[in-house]
Each structure stands twice: as C-alpha cells, then as structure tokens.
Amino acid sequence: MPELSTVAIITLLLVLVAEFVNGWTDAPNAIATIVSTRTLSMRNAVILAAIMNVLGAMSGTAVAATIGKGIVKPEVIDLSTVAAAMIGIIVWSTAAYRYGLPTSESHALVAGLAGAGMAKAGPSVLLWSGWQKVFIGIGISTFMGFGLGLAITAAILWTFRRLRVGLARTFFRRLQFLSTAFIAFSHGSNDGQKFMGVLALGLLMAGVFSEFQIPLWVILLASGTMGLGTAFGGWRIIRTMGMRLTKLEPYHGFAATTSAGFAIQLASWFGIPLSTTHTASTAIMGVGATRRLSAVRWGVGRQIVITWILTFPACGAIAWVSAKILSAIF
Numbered sequence: 001m002p003e004l005s006t007v008a009i010i011t012l013l014l015v016l017v018a019e020f021v022n023g024w025t026d027a028p029n030a031i032a033t034i035v036s037t038r039t040l041s042m043r044n045a046v047i048l049a050a051i052m053n054v055l056g057a058m059s060g061t062a063v064a065a066t067i068g069k070g071i072v073k074p075e076v077i078d079l080s081t082v083a084a085a086m087i088g089i090i091v092w093s094t095a096a097y098r099y100g101l102p103t104s105e106s107h108a109l110v111a112g113l114a115g116a117g118m119a120k121a122g123p124s125v126l127l128w129s130g131w132q133k134v135f136i137g138i139g140i141s142t143f144m145g146f147g148l149g150l151a152i153t154a155a156i157l158w159t160f161r162r163l164r165v166g167l168a169r170t171f172f173r174r175l176q177f178l179s180t181a182f183i184a185f186s187h188g189s190n191d192g193q194k195f196m197g198v199l200a201l202g203l204l205m206a207g208v209f210s211e212f213q214i215p216l217w218v219i220l221l222a223s224g225t226m227g228l229g230t231a232f233g234g235w236r237i238i239r240t241m242g243m244r245l246t247k248l249e250p251y252h253g254f255a256a257t258t259s260a261g262f263a264i265q266l267a268s269w270f271g272i273p274l275s276t277t278h279t280a281s282t283a284i285m286g287v288g289a290t291r292r293l294s295a296v297r298w299g300v301g302r303q304i305v306i307t308w309i310l311t312f313p314a315c316g317a318i319a320w321v322s323a324k325i326l327s328a329i330f
Contacts (some may be wrong), residue, residue, distance in 0.1 A: 007330045008206035011079045014086035015202055016225050016302035018105075019195040023229020025093045026105040027053070028237040029260075029280035030187045031230070033253030034180040035088045035238050036290075039173045042235065044260045048177075049184040050227035055092030056188025057219045061191050061269075064197030064214055070130030071110050072117035079205050080326040081120055082198060085192025086247045088319030092311065095160035100236040101307045104275035108315045109194055110134055115316030119323035134193065140267050156251050157290065172250035179257040183280070186264035188223065193268075193274050196222045241305075246288030259283040278308060 030053075031045040036276075041050065096103045110131075117125040161167055164238075189319040199222055200214045248256070260276070260283040267274035281304055288296040 004206055004208075005079075007079045007083070007326075008202070011083040011086070011202050011228040012199070013200045014090070016221075017088045018086040018109075019199075019222050019225045021090055021093045021097070022105040022191070022195060022260040023226040023231075024233040025040070025097050025103045025237055026191060026277055027187065027226050027230045028234035029102060029276050030184045030257070031180060031234075031237045032280065033248055033256050033284070034176050036175045037173070037176065037248055037250045037253045038133045039176050039250060039253070040107070040180070042238070043231075044197055045180070046227060046234070048091075048181060049230065050223065052181050052184035053188035053192050053226065054219060054223040056185040056190075057192040057196060057223055059185075059189045062269055063210075063268055063273050064200065065135055066130055067109065067194045067197040069212070070127055070133070071113050071149040072130075073121075073127060074124045076117055076121045077113075077201070077205070078120075079202065080330050081113075081116040081323055082202050082205070083192055084116035084119070084319045084326055085109065086198075086325035087322040088115060088315040089129075091318050092315045096307050097233070097236060098169070100240045101303060102237045102240060102277045102281065103307055104277045104311055105198075106137070106191060106194060106273050106277075107134075107311045109198070110273065111312045112313035112319040115319035116323040118316075119320040120197050120327065125184040126312065133270075137267055137272045138278070140263055140272065141219075141275050142282055144266075145260055145279040145282030146286035146289075148262060149256050149283035150215035150289060152259055153252065153287045153290040156255060160251075172254050176250050176254045176257070178308075179254045179261065183261035183264070183276075185258040186261040186268065187276050189268040190264050192219075192226065194273060202284065238275075240300065245284050245300050245304075248265050248284070248287070252284075254285045255269040256280065256287045258282040259286065275308075291309050306317040 031049050033047050034040045093103045203209050242311050260279040
C-alpha cells in the first residue's frame with residue numbers, strides 16, 4: 001500500500017465525516033416511521049437498518065458508478081476536488097440538521113462535485129448523461145413517492161375496512177418490520193452506494209487502487225460509519241419525518257416505507273441516484289393525505305421542500321469556494 005499524502009488523508013477523512021453526517025440527516029428516513037409508531041426501539045431500528053444497508057450496498061454498483069464517473073468528467077477530478085465537495089455536504093447538512101430538517105445527501109453530493117469541478121475547469125466538466133439521471137430521480141422521488149403512498153394506503157383502508165382496530169395494529173406492526181427492512185435495503189442499494197463510490201474514487205486517486213472498484217471492506221466501512229451517524233444523531237430527523245409531518249399509525253408506516261422502497265429500488269436498478277429524503281417524505285405526505293389534506297402539516301413540508309431547493313446552490317457554492325481555497329493551499 002503506497003504512503004498516503006496529506007491531501008489524500010484529509011480527503012478520505014472528509015468522505016467518512018460526510019458519510020457520518022449522512023447517517024444524521026438522510027439515513028434516518030428509512031427508520032423514521034417504525035420508530036415513531038413505536039414498533040421498534042431506536043436501538044433495534046438502527047441495528048436493522050445497518051444490516052439491511054450493508055446487504056443493499058452489496059446488491060450492485062450501478063449508482064456508485066454514476067456518482068464516481070457520470071456527474072463530472074473523471075479526468076478533471078482530483079483529491080482536492082473531492083475534499084471540497086465533501087466540505088459542501090458537511091457544512092450544509094450540519095446546518096440543516098441543527099433545525100431538524102432532513103437533507104438530500106444525493107443532491108448535496110452531486111451539487112458539491114459539480115461546484116468543485118466547475119471551480120477547477122468551468123461548466124464544461126458537467127456530464128449531461130449523469131445529470132439526466134439526477135433529474136429523472138427527482139421526478140421518481142417526488143411523484144412516485146406521493147402517488148404510491150396514497151394508492152397503497154387507500155388499498156389498505158378498503159381491503160381491511162372490516163378488521164378490528166386492535167388486530168389491524170398488531171398485523172401491520174409485523175408487516176412494518178418487513179417494509180422497514182425493505183426500505184433500508186433499498187437505501188443501501190442507492191444512497192449507500194453514493195458515498196462508497198466517492199470513497200472508492202478517493203482511494204483510486206490516492207494510489208491505493210489501480211482501478212475503480214468497490215471491495216467489501218469499503219462497503220462495510222461506509223455502511224458502518226453511516227450507521228454510527230444514525231445512532232448518535234438520527235433522532236431529530238426521525239422526529240420531523242415520523243412525528244411532525246403527520247400522525248402515523250402502523251399501517252401508515254407500512255404504506256410509506258413500502259412505497260418509498262419500491263421507488264428507490266426501481267431507481268437503483270437503472271443506476272439513477274435517488275434522494276431517500278425526497279422519496280420517504282413525499283410518501284409520508286401521500287399517506288397522510290388519505291385521511292384529509294389538513295392531516296399533513298404542510299408548514300413542515302414547506303420547510304423540507306425549501307431545504308431541498310436550496311441544497312443544490314448552497315452545496316455547489318460552498319464546494320466552489322472550498323475548491324478554490326484548497327487548490328491554493330495544495
């Protein structure tokens with residue numbers, strides 16, 4: 001193994017810090033409903049999510065390849081560019097976390113890479129093929145999340161309309177365990193792969209790898225770091241998603257996580273980087289809207305949407321400035 005330079009060590013540490021922050025602000029979306037309905041404790045939900053995230057991350061590398069090679073021209077990226085992108089993610093997501101707002105690490109990551117890349121070589125570094133997948137992902141997360149959440153909840157209400165309330169709660173608590181495992185697996189297959197792709201890219205540029213690859217130890221390191229982030233700081237986001245957005249019963253939680261899981265899995269199949277935050281939150285909104293529109297706290301939803309919109313320019317700008325500073329230093 002070659003001796004790592006100072007910039008390589010800093011970059012790889014920043015990638016892991018960004019993955020830890022991802023565990024704070026994005027990964028909790030997968031377990032928000034099962035914790036808020038008290039089907040599982042926070043500790044057990046984090047263990048379930050960590051296991052299923054690792055399995056999901058091992059299911060393929062299409063999304064990681066899109067992030068590593070499809071957002072900006074690979075030949076323009078160097079260690080300081082990756083470091084600048086990570087700084088953009090860390091600063092923006094930590095600021096949003098302070099207010100309990102979930103952020104999309106998917107959008108933060110692509111915006112950070114774009115901002116850092118443009119600081120080095122201008123807008124020509126952007127690759128339309130990868131960005132096209134990003135925009136398709138926004139559509140899938142927004143419309144499929146809400147639509148599937150609404151449709152599955154409506155189907156449940158009609159199918160089980162004669163089932164006693166107590167029996168229904170018990171039944172859907174068990175199903176919710178399965179649906180949470182499914183969305184955590186889906187999260188690993190999409191969101192989990194993104195930072196694994198960046199970590200692998202950093203190791204390639206540091207000379208640790210001779211070609212782009214994502215071995216098992218990279219998967220375990222990234223997934224473990226994300227799980228620690230969720231365990232230490234995920235409660236704020238769980239509270240926003242599972243309690244403040246709308247009141248959830250176990251069948252709501254099952255419908256929301258199943259809807260989001262299917263949408264994420266579909267995107268992962270085509271290598272489309274998708275925002276778990278967008279998908280889970282719109283699914284919860286769709287589930288809540290089946291009772292009545294006023295059952296959703298649209299003020300909280302508006303804050304989440306504003307955070308989504310600001311993520312692209314904020315992370316891009318922070319990464320652009322950071323890239324200029326790092327280039328001058330190194």
